[in-house]
Amino acid sequence: MCGIVGAVAERNITAILLEGLKRLEYRGYDSAGVAVFTNNGTLERMRRNGKVAELEQALAGEPLVGRLGIAHTRWATHGAPCERNAHPHFSGSDLAVVHNGIIENHEALREQLKGLGYVFTSDTDTEVIAHLLNHKLKDNNDLTAALKATVKELHGAYGLAVISAKQPDRLVAARSGSPLVIGLGLGENFLASDQLALRQVTDRFMYLEEGDIAEIHRDSVQIWDVTGQSVQREAVQYSDGAEAADKGEYRHYMLKEIHEQPAVVQRTLENRLGQDHVLVQAFGPQAAELFAKVRNVQIVACGTSYHAGMVARYWLESLAGIPCQVEVASEFRYRKVVVQPDTLFVSISQSGETADTLAALRNAKELGFLGSLAICNVGISSLVRESDLTLLTHAGREIGVASTKAFTTQLVGLLLLTLSLGQVRGTLQAGVEAQLVEELRRLPARLGEALAMDTTVEKVAQLFADKHHTLFLGRGAQFPVAMEGALKLKEISYIHAEAYPAGELKHGPLALVDSDMPVVTVAPNNELLEKLKSNLQEVRARGGELIVFADEQAGMTNGEGTHVINMPHIHDVLAPILYTLPLQLLSYYVAVLKGTDVDQPRNLAKSVTVE
Ligand code: HGA
Numbered sequence: 001m002c003g004i005v006g007a008v009a010e011r012n013i014t015a016i017l018l019e020g021l022k023r024l025e026y027r028g029y030d031s032a033g034v035a036v037f038t039n040n041g042t043l044e045r046m047r048r049n050g051k052v053a054e055l056e057q058a059l060a061g062e063p064l065v066g067r068l069g070i071a072h073t074r075w076a077t078h079g080a081p082c083e084r085n086a087h088p089h090f091s092g093s094d095l096a097v098v099h100n101g102i103i104e105n106h107e108a109l110r111e112q113l114k115g116l117g118y119v120f121t122s123d124t125d126t127e128v129i130a131h132l133l134n135h136k137l138k139d140n141n142d143l144t145a146a147l148k149a150t151v152k153e154l155h156g157a158y159g160l161a162v163i164s165a166k167q168p169d170r171l172v173a174a175r176s177g178s179p180l181v182i183g184l185g186l187g188e189n190f191l192a193s194d195q196l197a198l199r200q201v202t203d204r205f206m207y208l209e210e211g212d213i214a215e216i217h218r219d220s221v222q223i224w225d226v227t228g229q230s231v232q233r234e235a236v237q238y239s240d241g242a243e244a245a246d247k248g249e250y251r252h253y254m255l256k257e258i259h260e261q262p263a264v265v266q267r268t269l270e271n272r273l274g275q276d277h278v279l280v281q282a283f284g285p286q287a288a289e290l291f292a293k294v295r296n297v298q299i300v301a302c303g304t305s306y307h308a309g310m311v312a313r314y315w316l317e318s319l320a321g322i323p324c325q326v327e328v329a330s331e332f333r334y335r336k337v338v339v340q341p342d343t344l345f346v347s348i349s350q351s352g353e354t355a356d357t358l359a360a361l362r363n364a365k366e367l368g369f370l371g372s373l374a375i376c377n378v379g380i381s382s383l384v385r386e387s388d389l390t391l392l393t394h395a396g397r398e399i400g401v402a403s404t405k406a407f408t409t410q411l412v413g414l415l416l417l418t419l420s421l422g423q424v425r426g427t428l429q430a431g432v433e434a435q436l437v438e439e440l441r442r443l444p445a446r447l448g449e450a451l452a453m454d455t456t457v458e459k460v461a462q463l464f465a466d467k468h469h470t471l472f473l474g475r476g477a478q479f480p481v482a483m484e485g486a487l488k489l490k491e492i493s494y495i496h497a498e499a500y501p502a503g504e505l506k507h508g509p510l511a512l513v514d515s516d517m518p519v520v521t522v523a524p525n526n527e528l529l530e531k532l533k534s535n536l537q538e539v540r541a542r543g544g545e546l547i548v549f550a551d552e553q554a555g556m557t558n559g560e561g562t563h564v565i566n567m568p569h570i571h572d573v574l575a576p577i578l579y580t581l582p583l584q585l586l587s588y589y590v591a592v593l594k595g596t597d598v599d600q601p602r603n604l605a606k607s608v609t610v611e
Pocket residue numbers: 001002028074075076077078079085099100101102103124125126609610
């Protein structure tokens with residue numbers, strides 16, 4: 001969330017900063033701003049409410065030209081999204097700060113700084129950092145020394161980039177709880193909250209660690225760790241080429257990412273399947289030894305990843321016979337948790353920088369878990385670095401804020417985990433692993449078949465165009481799929497959607513059902529099908545309109561108020577992965593009909609790096 005870009009060079013850096021912001025914009029798009037030490041020797045800024053395009057347009061009219069600058073795209077936590085609250089924040093006319101994160105003691109600091117005569121022009125927590133830094137500069141004219149003194153007084157999380165007109169040869173930065181990376185160039189250096197922002201200018205990166213402070217010049221970088229010791233951080237070179245970030249033939253990134261699922265699931269499976277078994281080493285060299293000791297699993301995640309975890313619970317208990325608990329990270333991290341002996345801690349996050357999940361992992365290390373495993377899409381993330389074992393999902397870059405391919409590849413990773421644990425612990429029923437490995441091999445083709453229903457789902461979406469509320473139903477492992485379907489619809493179409501296990505309907509939510517409340521159901525052909533059919537009758541009897549994604553062999557037919565969309569038959573264990581796809585398409589087409597901003601829905605942002 002929020003994006004930071006900085007540059008110190010011998011050429012004009014404004015275009016580099018703007019391009020970096022565009023690449024990070026999906027992380028936050030409430031406002032954008034840039035501060036440049038101009039060739040006239042003054043520090044100038046331009047900020048605009050709304051998207052980076054607004055800033056770009058403003059800069060086209062009034063260009064800022066300079067060789068040192070910082071920029072930011074914001075997802076507001078403190079203070080409304082408006083120009084006054086947009087970063088960079090100034091203290092006086094010489095000092096500019098951009099910040100990702102939350103300063104928890106901002107109110108006390110604000111009062112203290114007001115007492116010292118500082119005048120606040122925004123409602124953000126960030127502005128206290130600018131004034132505190134200014135105050136520290138009075139004791140010590142050196143920007144780095146002042147930043148070191150400043151961060152000692154900050155409680156909370158921050159990734160910070162600072163420039164000063166008094167020391168225009170440097171960019172200074174600090175990381176605690178919010179990632180920062182230095183991009184290394186030739187005679188020029190850069191800073192960003194994610195290397196994606198800098199792939200246009202360099203392929204060499206140096207990741208700051210927790211508590212690091214950095215002083216970045218054109219031709220040198222100096223870093224101090226949390227204890228104040230000068231340290232070297234390894235420079236990493238990327239050879240994979242900057243991943244394509246265009247929409248191709250698709251109207252939105254989300255649609256492109258939905259259609260990428262057969263290919264990325266294939267990639268997630270690559271090198272992980274033996275002839276009739278899962279290759280346990282895919283989780284790391286010590287995986288087999290660790291898995292052999294696992295008697296319980298605790299999954300912790302947020303949002304869509306949490307739903308993936310909930311599906312995994314059904315798999316782990318029914319296939320591998322391993323008790324599993326699943327909890328949202330923001331609850332887990334603040335609760336007194338009783339850890340069963342020999343419990344594996346599994347965290348799931350697309351970015352690997354999700355603040356709550358990362359904090360939960362850090363807490364877990366104190367709680368006596370057997371070990372930790374991260375299911376993650378980003379190999380260079382904090383979650384991966386700090387976990388004992390990792391399974392990368394290889395979904396590729398996901399730009400749409402509403403997660404699609406990250407979710408299905410997480411499910412694949414979690415099924416591989418289930419089979420690996422069952423294999424190592426000898427708890428799988430005979431033949432199950434071989435059969436599921438075979439089904440996994442066929443999965444990409446099956447997903448392709450499901451996506452061929454695109455135009456059918458587009459037609460069904462019209463039923464939702466004038467609706468304000470919907471229910472999603474599923475049973476068993478399809479209940480979390482229904483939850484994910486409801487979340488998707490909420491996120492991008494702003495229609496209120498709730499998910500229930502179908503058997504719960506009669507315990508309350510049935511009271512809501514009428515002809516204005518469409519009910520979406522996922523109905524694979526399994527032992528719960530007949531029970532589900534009865535639940536659907538209960539809806540029809542109350543005039544509710546049914547949209548049912550049903551197995552082609554389930555014997556369900558269209559009728560008055562019942563719209564059945566046939567799905568290719570699939571093994572029940574893999575059904576949650578397949579049935580997710582039409583629900584993604586449904587949300588997408590409803591959002592398009594409603595004219596919302598599909599890839600960047602209101603109030604949200606990608607990679608939730610704040611609490
Ligand atoms: N607290 C700051 C920065 C918010 C942020 O990092 N969002 O991801 C603000 O509200 O401006």
